[in-house]
Amino acid sequence: MLAPALALLIAVTLAPTLFLIVTSLTPLDLTKPETFGDFSRPWRNYVLLLEDRRLHGSLWVQAKLTFWTVTFQMLIGLGFALLLNMRSSLLQALRTIYLIPMVLPPIVVAIIWKVLYTPDISPFYQTFQWLGWNVPTIMTDANWALTAIIIADTWQWFPFTMLMVLSALQMMPAEYVEAARVDGASSWQITRYITLPYIKGVLLVAGLFRLIDSIKAFPLIYILTDGGPGTVTEVTNYYSFQQAFNFSFLGYSSAITVLLVALTVVLSWIILRLVGWGRDVE
Amino acid sequence: MSNEAFAYRSRTERQLLKALVVILTIMLMLPFLWLLLMSFKTNEEVFAFPPRLFFTPTLDNYRGLWTSSFPKSFANSAVVSIASTALALLVGVPGAYALSRASMRSEKPISLMILTSRMAPPIAFTIPYFLAYRWMDLLDTRLGLVIIYLTFNISLVVWLMRSFFDSCPRSLEEAAWIDGASLWQTFVRIVLPIAAPGIAATAILCFLYSWNDFFFALILTRNQAMTAPVAVVNFMNYEGWEWGKIAAGGTMVMLPVLVASVMVRRFLIQGMTAGAVKG
Numbered sequence: 001m002l003a004p005a006l007a008l009l010i011a012v013t014l015a016p017t018l019f020l021i022v023t024s025l026t027p028l029d030l031t032k033p034e035t036f037g038d039f040s041r042p043w044r045n046y047v048l049l050l051e052d053r054r055l056h057g058s059l060w061v062q063a064k065l066t067f068w069t070v071t072f073q074m075l076i077g078l079g080f081a082l083l084l085n086m087r088s089s090l091l092q093a094l095r096t097i098y099l100i101p102m103v104l105p106p107i108v109v110a111i112i113w114k115v116l117y118t119p120d121i122s123p124f125y126q127t128f129q130w131l132g133w134n135v136p137t138i139m140t141d142a143n144w145a146l147t148a149i150i151i152a153d154t155w156q157w158f159p160f161t162m163l164m165v166l167s168a169l170q171m172m173p174a175e176y177v178e179a180a181r182v183d184g185a186s187s188w189q190i191t192r193y194i195t196l197p198y199i200k201g202v203l204l205v206a207g208l209f210r211l212i213d214s215i216k217a218f219p220l221i222y223i224l225t226d227g228g229p230g231t232v233t234e235v236t237n238y239y240s241f242q243q244a245f246n247f248s249f250l251g252y253s254s255a256i257t258v259l260l261v262a263l264t265v266v267l268s269w270i271i272l273r274l275v276g277w278g279r280d281v282e
Numbered sequence: 283m284s285n286e287a288f289a290y291r292s293r294t295e296r297q298l299l300k301a302l303v304v305i306l307t308i309m310l311m312l313p314f315l316w317l318l319l320m321s322f323k324t325n326e327e328v329f330a331f332p333p334r335l336f337f338t339p340t341l342d343n344y345r346g347l348w349t350s351s352f353p354k355s356f357a358n359s360a361v362v363s364i365a366s367t368a369l370a371l372l373v374g375v376p377g378a379y380a381l382s383r384a385s386m387r388s389e390k391p392i393s394l395m396i397l398t399s400r401m402a403p404p405i406a407f408t409i410p411y412f413l414a415y416r417w418m419d420l421l422d423t424r425l426g427l428v429i430i431y432l433t434f435n436i437s438l439v440v441w442l443m444r445s446f447f448d449s450c451p452r453s454l455e456e457a458a459w460i461d462g463a464s465l466w467q468t469f470v471r472i473v474l475p476i477a478a479p480g481i482a483a484t485a486i487l488c489f490l491y492s493w494n495d496f497f498f499a500l501i502l503t504r505n506q507a508m509t510a511p512v513a514v515v516n517f518m519n520y521e522g523w524e525w526g527k528i529a530a531g532g533t534m535v536m537l538p539v540l541v542a543s544v545m546v547r548r549f550l551i552q553g554m555t556a557g558a559v560k561g
Contacts, residue, residue, distance in 0.1 A: 002376075005374050005436065013399040013407070017402075100311065103494075105494040121525060215403055219496045222500075244408075257406050257409060264403065268397040269394060272394060
């Protein structure tokens with residue numbers, strides 16, 4: 001019963017990954033058919049990786065994007081979770097609303113923010129103009145473009161942390177809080193010394209998931225900034241896409257992607273170590 | 283179970299907090315509502331300042347969509363998502379059951395392979411698939427998309443259904459074996475009916491992921507197999523910024539997603555973490 005599933009999984013995921021590694025050893029360029037299967041200098045792409053300034057820049061952009069989106073999503077998500085953790089049928093109903101940004105197709109989220117960032121039609125820009133403020137178009141301003149992406153991404157994904165924390169809070173035994181209450185602890189002390197330590201694990205896992213997903217950032221960047229202005233919003237994933245499908249250097253792009261996949265494997269392994277290997281550990 | 287830090291606060295404080303939460307929630311949803319409103323506006327109204335909250339809604343944008351090639355892309359999205367989901371369930375559910383009931387040494391590598399295929403950046407699969415499809419003439423075909431969507435759907439099915447089967451008692455199956463039923467008979471007659479709700483939730487999640495995909499469809503399709511998300515983005519590039527039509531297309535793309543998510547809201551978090559966290 002397991003065999004067909006495993007065989008199919010290997011055929012659709014493992015085999016292509018091996019193929020990716022193979023192409024990363026060739027100078028494959030779609031415009032030059034003779035480069036297909038040219039293994040004369042297998043490590044050339046990887047040597048180029050070390051010298052490619054634009055790649056190093058993209059790694060730095062990636063680091064900034066990941067750091068800020070994960071930080072904001074954790075803080076805002078945690079804040080909202082603590083705020084919504086009341087026994088109230090109204091708030092229960094509101095929780096469902098928070099699912100909306102997360103489940104929206106990423107391109108719809110990108111369109112929503114494209115509208116809000118476009119001065120001609122954005123209610124924000126119209127208000128700023130009315131107030132007489134001169135606000136730069138943040139999608140095309142080199143100082144603000146990455147912030148534009150960070151805001152949109154945070155809006156879409158803080159509910160993820162929030163809902164994960166909320167479901168953990170619901171499983172927290174009520175005796176913990178009551179015992180502290182009896183001992184005279186304040187709300188703040190209870191949050192700080194009882195609630196936070198209890199949800200530490202969930203926060204960590206939520207953060208790791210968002211971290212890995214931030215490596216895949218694509219639709220927002222594609223629609224809002226196209227990696228620009230210049231390369232200020234070009235993350236590594238996006239750069240790899242440019243190399244492969246705009247410049248048609250599939251070999252070199254494969255080498256960049258192998259790097260990203262290796263990073264993903266390591267991070268997935270860490271998650272599995274943290275949460276058990278898919279088994280109930282308790 | 284109530285364990286809230288605010289439980290012992292005064293009534294007024296609780297009411298104020300609730301009001302605050304409601305206001306914050308509405309504010310956070312405004313960007314989403316704005317797009318929805320825009321899809322019912324004419325182009326003049328889109329550019330009108332100050333924006334009118336009350337305007338005569340028009341269905342022109344939706345009519346415009348209907349006469350373009352959008353319905354075809356929408357149908358492509360539906361066919362591809364459903365086919366890929368069905369295929370993943372057909373193979374993945376028995377696999378998950380076997381994985382749950384057998385204990386074996388290769389379990390860890392299998393877990394890692396499953397989680398990694400959920401986590402890997404799409405471009406990792408796109409490059410090899412693009413090359414293979416060029417050679418096999420599968421570029422711009424629905425079949426090509428169905429196959430590449432299996433990369434995440436199979437892992438999603440195996441992972442979610444395994445934790446579902448893990449939590450199902452074995453006593454019924456054992457009784458069936460004692461009565462002489464074969465493994466497959468037990469699976470079809472006993473296990474599947476019990477697993478039906480789990481399978482339904484998993485199916486909807488697979489559908490969501492397939493439907494929401496943008497990257498694979500962007501690169502592997504052109505005209506014939508183009509999916510709805512790519513079609514909407516194409517409006518942005520070619521049709522001279524018809525914002526109303528873009529908004530209407532966006533609304534059409536998100537409609538099935540919103541309906542499906544409400545149906546599986548309890549499973550969503552679990553599904554998004556590929557079952558690594560029990561929701």
